Ligand SMILES: *[C@@H]1O[C@H](CO)[C@@H](O)[C@H](O)[C@H]1NC(C)=O
Ligand SMILES: *[C@@H]1O[C@H](CO)[C@@H](O)[C@H](O)[C@H]1NC(C)=O
Ligand SMILES: *[C@@H]1O[C@H](CO)[C@@H](O)[C@H](O)[C@H]1NC(C)=O
């Protein structure tokens with residue numbers, strides 16, 4: 001209907017024009033180029049450009065094809081849409097401005113001349129929307145027990161439909177279910193499924209949505225994995241001379257963070273006990289517990305226990321500190337000390353370990369070993 005009305009309007013103009021211009025041999029207006037399609041981000045300005053040569057006193061109108069709406073005629077804006085404007089340069093180059101483009105503006109537009117027959121050209125306005133990640137359907141930070149199955153979700157919209165990719169903030173490989181993805185630093189898809197998560201999966205995950213319309217967006221989801229403490233000890237038997245300084249070491253892993261402390265022969269060692277130096281070096285869920293005995297005395301020998309507790313459980317490990325001094329002469333101590341630096345020390349340690357509880361036997365073996373080594377050197 002509107003279009004017909006428009007044609008009527010333009011033809012009316014045409015009639016007048018024809019009357020006026022009949023005297024000259026009439027120059028016929030023609031388009032210089034075809035109208036170009038536009039792709040515009042929502043909120044920006046779209047400008048169609050229609051170039052007409054020899055317009056004379058004909059008029060240029062802009063129309064919205066899909067809705068059959070007349071937008072402008074010559075320099076007049078006909079539509080009530082305030083986001084529409086028209087301007088021209090020398091009546092040759094005609095611009096249709098659409099400010100603050102909305103998705104509803106997507107469609108076909110026409111530049112029309114009121115010639116007889118009417119001349120027109122059309123072009124398409126595509127409205128694109130940068131990606132956005134929807135808060136509600138997208139996973140928030142997760143806390144789970146080790147061994148659980150976890151699915152992280154990311155919901156994004158935009159035009160065109162965005163691609164969603166998951167990756168770890170650390171850049172590490174992703175833990176996933178599908179064998180084919182094992183080598184991937186990122187996987188595409190809205191869902192990141194993780195079967196039987198472990199402490200190694202703890203950390204930040206990024207969901208990144210992109211659709212070619214800048215800017216891309218991402219959301220960070222942290223995965224916290226809870227597990228009871230475990231303790232590992234490298235050296236469970238340590239021999240020391242009286243007067244030595246010795247450091248006992250335990251490695252604990254726990255999350256939430258554990259409370260860590262030491263006991264000797266069942267008594268808690270106080271942090272303020274000046275005979276000891278207690279340190280705990282934390283790195284993520286790992287803790288290196290160190291107990292330094294500044295100067296070993298007779299009373300320091302015995303069983304040390306390192307203990308780790310969190311809300312999910314507790315664990316401990318023991319280290320036995322035994323004397324390698326006592327019945328020896330000072331000279332012999334220094335000999336043994338020299339051998340401690342010998343690469344064969346591991347053999348010596350192994351012997352110590354297997355015989356540790358029986359200290360008299362152990363001393364005998366140590367003495368023998370020392371003698372054997374001495375013999376090797378002097379022969
Ligand atoms: C018409 O709009 C175009 C595009 O914004 C601009 O370059 C041009 O200067 C304007 N012309 C006039 C006469 O306002
Ligand atoms: C303009 O866009 C329409 C709709 O997407 C498409 O069919 C047409 O081929 C495009 N024309 C040009 C010249 O790109
Ligand atoms: C986790 O998923 C695996 C494989 O789908 C299933 O066998 C297992 O029972 C699930 N575990 C839990 C705790 O739901």
Ligand SMILES: *[C@@H]1O[C@H](CO)[C@@H](O)[C@H](O)[C@H]1NC(C)=O
Pocket residue numbers: 180181183184186187188
């Ligand atoms: C995994 O990586 C390969 C090669 O890097 C790629 O072709 C494949 O599409 C990726 N798989 C997923 C699910 O992203």
